[in-house]
Every structure is written in C-alpha cells, then in structure tokens.
Amino acid sequence: MLSRNVTPPATTTPTKTRRFRFNWVDGFLWFIRIAAIIVIVVGIVGSIQLFAAGEGPTLEQWRDLVISSFATGAMYGLIALGYSMVYGVLGFINFAHGEVFMSGTMVGLIASTMLFDSGFWDANPMASLLIVVLVAMFTSTLVAVLIERVAYRPLRNAPRLIPLITSIGVSFFLQYAFAGLFGVGVRSYPPAPGNLDDDVEIFGISIAGTKLLVIVVAAISMVALWYFVKRTKTGTAMRAVAEDKEIAGLMGINVERTIVTTFAVGGAMAGVAGLLWALLFRGVDFLTGFLPGIKAFTAAVLGGIGNLPGAMLGGVLLGLFEGVGPLLVLAGLGIPAVSQLKDFVAFSALILVLIFRPSGLLGERLGSEDRA
C-alpha cells in the first residue's frame, strides 16, 4: 500500500495542453457545423444572385411565402405548447397530442358546416369563427383530459417509457375512432366567411386577411398562456409541479389536479390551433393530426423541451425553415424542383440545431428527476 506511487510523474505535460486531447467525435461535429454553415451561406448567396438576375420568386412572392410560413409556424407553435407542457410536468412525450389537435379541428368542421348551411357563417363571420374556436377548444380539452384519465393516470408510477408507448397506442386509437365516426374521406371547411380573404395593409405590407387572423390569434393565445402560467395561482402550481413533483406535493399543491389542468390547457391550445388549421388549410381527415403532431414535437425540441416560449419560437422557426428554406437555400445551390425537399429541410434544421445547441434554442426545462 505504501509503495503505491502517489506523486505525479516527474515529466508531465503541463495541464493546459492536456485539455486539447483530440476527440474524433468532437472533431466530426465541428466539421458538420462548419460544413452546414458553408452550405447555408452558399445557398443563400446563390438565391440572392438568382433574385438579382430576375429568376426565382419575386419580392411579392417572397413576402407572401414568409407570411404564410410564419402563420403555419405559429400554428405549429400552439400545438408544440401542449407537448412542452406535458413533458415539463410528467416527463414523457404525449404522442397522442397530434390527435387531440385533430379532434378539435374535426368537430369544429362539423360545427362550421352546420353554420354554413344555415347561412350564419357568411352573415356573421366573427361570431361564426368564435363559435368554431370554442367548439374546437372544448373538444380538444375534453379529449386531452379523457386520455389523461384513462391512459396515463394509471401509469403514473411506471417507468417513463411505458406512458410513451401508451401514447402511441392512444394516438392510433383516436385516429381510427375518428375514422369510424366521421369516415375516411377528406372534408373541407367552408371558405373563409365574409371578406376575410381580402388583403389587409399593415405598415405598407399587404397580408391576406386569413393569415393575419391566424398570426393575431396565435399571438393572443400565447400571451394569454404566458399570463396564466406566470401570474395565476394555477399556473404557478403548474410550474412548481414541473420543477419537482414531490416537493410541490409537500407544499400543499394538489398534484393530480394540476396535472389534469396541464393536459386541459395543452388541449385548449391545440383546439385553437384547430381553428387556425381551418383558416389556413381547410381540409381535414382522420390522419390530419399525424404530421403536424410530429412537426410540433420537433418544434418543441427545437426550442427546448419543457420551455414554453421555446415551443412557440421553435414552432415559428420550423414553419419558416420548411417554407422558406428550400427556396432560399437549396434553390441557390442549383438543386431543381426543391419544394419536394420541404420535410427534409424541416428535419435537417432540427438535427442542425441540436448539433449546434443540444439543449434546444432557449434551453430545456427538465424536472428534478431528469436533471443530472
């Protein structure tokens, strides 16, 4: 024992240089980061050159594209809020949230069809949209609370992988339940009521009325949610439960009720997103929730999982990346017919953001169980 050499070796490399051990993984990641930056910059420069040469989209077309992508991104952001909130409080990804969104927009479609047939839709545009959003929010909230009660509460103490797998099953269940209830065909919302479709002039930029409404509604919802989470007692309880469930319980917070509230609020946001879908895309079928659900989950991770402003930012950025990205970056690289690569760009953006900043753009908010 005593003969163990505890003194440092005589000839050591100074500690300063020892830190620069070349790690192949780090080197590879740096290579990727630099390559990505180069590719993106070359692409953008190429697009600017195309624009200067008169090819590619005109300024009006770019403007419309940016606004449209921003609106779509705002919608993704609202859905992403649900993912982030549930992850923050319960620590698992609720893959059925896309179907919660679909349920709201599907039932909203029934309501809007009834309003349209009775003539109310065109006569009172704002009242009709208000009715549709309330119906959608109510349905989404109901579905979210139901699945929490039936599928997730019994698994409260199970390892976190189990409710994740359950959520996939719930997702399929909801999809095919709605297929059975409402049929498999695509159904369309009636066209936007009144002259909602007309262009509106804001600061000299002309925006389509529906897109403007989408952005405004999303902004109002986000502000309302922020107020709720930061200033009200229930919101503070939610943040406390997200921070540390056990201690929050010891502090006298009703943890079960708070969790249900979290699901309900997430569902309500998804319901609002349902209305926005109706304004932007109009067509709904039982599979509508699948792709937006994945994209919203991607957006939540992009912005930092568990982080509410991050979810909204991630959503907007994802919408912009996938809408503008192909034409801005890939077209400049000389790739023909770039719009097919929309999803490729969206998910590459996720990978790149995670390579550059693994905790997401605004940093993740993990509960005490997940923190190192």
Added chain:
Amino acid sequence: MKPNRVMRLLAILGALALILAACGNGDTTDTTEAPETPDATEAPETTDAPETTEAPATEPPEEGPLGAVTVADGEDIQIRSLQAITGDVAFLGIPNARGVDMAILDYGAIKGHDVSVGTGLDDLCSADGGQAAAQTIVSDEQVIGVVGTSCSGAAVAAMPLISAAGMVMISSSNTSPALTSDMQGNVGTDNHAGYYRTAHNDFIQGAVAAQFASEELGLTAVALIHDGDPYTNGLTSAFEGAFTSTYGGTITVHTAVAKEQVDMVPVLTEVAASGPEAIYFPIFPAEGTFIVQQVGGIAGLEDVILYGADGLIADNFLEIPESEGMYFSGPNLAFGANTNAITGQSADDVKATYEATYGEPPSAPFWAHSYDAAILLLSAIDEVAVALDDGSLFIDRQALRDALGATSGWAGITGVVNCDEFGDCAAGEVTVIFHEDSTDIEATKNNIVFSNTE
C-alpha cells in the same frame, strides 16, 4: 371502485365478442361470389362461357416450365382481387373490386368449376401494401391469377413476386409506362412476365395531354407537379417528353409534392416563380384538393390554367367549387354502347347493374376496365383449362400466359382489346374533358373537348 367486478364483466364481454365474431360470418373465404354482393344481378342475356366440346382427358398433360394448377373435383378456381379498397384512394379501388365481382357473376362457372375470388386484398396504393398483399397471394399455390392492382406503385412491388410464382396479373387502372414499355419497343424498367393491363399506357395519355395543351389551348409554358409515385411521375415525364420534343413547348418547372402534404404554398410559390401558363398536376384528390384551394392566393397564379388527369376524376374532387374550369385528361369514359362479346353485356347494362347492386354510381372511371380485365382472365383460363376425367381441371400456367399474350380483336366494354408483347392490352383511347359545373359531375364526365380517336 370495484375493479374486480368491472374486470370480470369486461372479460366476459370480451369473450362473448370473440365468440360472436368467430361464429358470425363463417363462410367468407369459400364462397363463389364475393360476400358483399347481394343477389340482385339479373343479367338478361348472359351467354355462358363457351363449352368445351372435347372429351375429358384421362391423364394430366405435361406441365409447362412454370408448373400448373390442378383444381380438384368440387373445388373452386382461385383468383384474387388486389385493389386499393381503404384509404385515400378507395374511391378508385372499390369500383375496381366491384367490377371484378360483377364479372365473375356474369361469366359463371368454368368447365363445371365455380370461380372464387376469396377475400379482397388491399394494395394500400403503395409499394408496401402491394408487396405485403403479393406475399399473401403467392403463399397460396392454388391461385391462378390476380385482377389488380389499383395503383402503379403497388404493382411495381407486387409483380416480381407474382411473376416469380408463375401467376398472372391483369390490372384495370395501372397506367405507368414503367410496368410495360414506352410504346416504342423499349421495355419498361419494372416490366415482368405475366403482367397485363386493360388500362391505357400513360405514354399515350401524356402525349395526348401535351397535344391538347399545345394544339388546342396554344400553350408554350407549362409547369408540372407530381407526387412521387410511378403513376404520377410517369405521366408528367410522358407529358414533358411529348410537350418539349413533339410540340416545342417548355416545361418551366417539374416539381413534386409529398403524399399527405397539406401546405402547398411553398411549392406553388416555386411554380409561380417560373412563370407558367398552365399547371399540369396529374395527382390524387388528397393533395389535389389543397392545390386548387390554395392556388388562388399565390401572386402570379391568378390566371393560370389548371390541368389534371384521371386520378382527379373522382366525385369528391369534382364537387369542390374551386375545381371548376379545370381540364382533365383520362381514358375515354363514353363507352356506353360497347358490348363485351363474351358476356353479351353492354357497358350501360353493367353500369346499371352496378348502380342497382351497390346503390351508388361508380366513384372512379376504371370499373369498366376492371370488368373487362376479369372477363379476359376468366375466358383465358377457360381456353387453356383441360378437364380430366376424374372431374378435376388442369391449368398450365405458361399456357395461360401465352393465351393472354395472344389476345387480339377481343371486344370488351371498354373497346377492342389487343395485347402486345409487354402486356399493354388496352384500346388506348384517351380524351380530355372540361369541368364546368361542380354540381353536375355526370355532365363533366361526358364533356369531351378532345379525343385521340378521331
């Protein structure tokens, strides 16, 4: 809460449900007619399959290189139907499947053996679906032939399996040139022996669509949108080839949307940036609906002419108000007076029977091609089947392929059928229709503004 009682009750209910399901519809696989067809198909002048006049052979003839199927006495002849009967493209697959059922009823028995189509298989309009269904089919060696698939993408995946098993497949709605040839003697990339079709080759449709665009509409700049599958991609490529080389026009952009894509603004912006006079988008209603609804909001596309193909000639698409003013290329749908020489039924008769049996008109045009495909298969089986004196039937697979390949001058309800060496058997009549009124779809289907048969 009494969890035990609830659990017990649920378990009993579950067991009851399983028993009911098992005992309920026991005879689904061995019926002669497909289960859903009620018995209302009274065909006034059904001529039975021509009877063989030779005496039954005493011993089975020699098997050809692909082997043979022996249908024992009292057993049914097994064929299969492989169509897109669920999902977005069910509007196309369900009438196809029903056409097969009606054809089997009209044809009757072959040499004393009934024909069974088993349970209808689903191609899911995708390569995965086609492959999975083909594996199910080839695992049963009694199957002689398949009527299917609905979608070219599914056929591309299914044919290697079906061809290797020695079976035949006749499609009523595959139109991709890759499955047969480019109509100029060059074999298609996905052509396999044993494949035939009564639907036209999209090479013809692309050329006719381009001819109409150039000669009748005077267009010189067209944008193309496909959705990645062999049918749509084949059609846009055929259009591009004809439009640029034969008619000297330009394709401003040849891009694609993804299946299930909803946000069409980026792709339409890309199209608008290229400055076309028309957009030819021969895709399906799932994506086509979003394109027509969003194209109005894109700067630069306000006056563009919208041009689709037979995938969009579906009721649920034509009912959309924004689809008014569109042109559609597609197979000639005015076959009313054509008569199938073997069953004696005219197209109008079969359509009337369809409506009487299923309570609705066919939702897609290829039901008639499906009827002809099934009758073609059955009459070819009849031709090559050898009745043995023990009551069984001997059907050589290579002989069946030879008989189908030699089909010529055969009159079906879709026109005259002649099979070429690559499997294209259709009459190849393509028309362009114009859609004026979304409330009167039947008028649109008859509103032919151009045809290649004049």
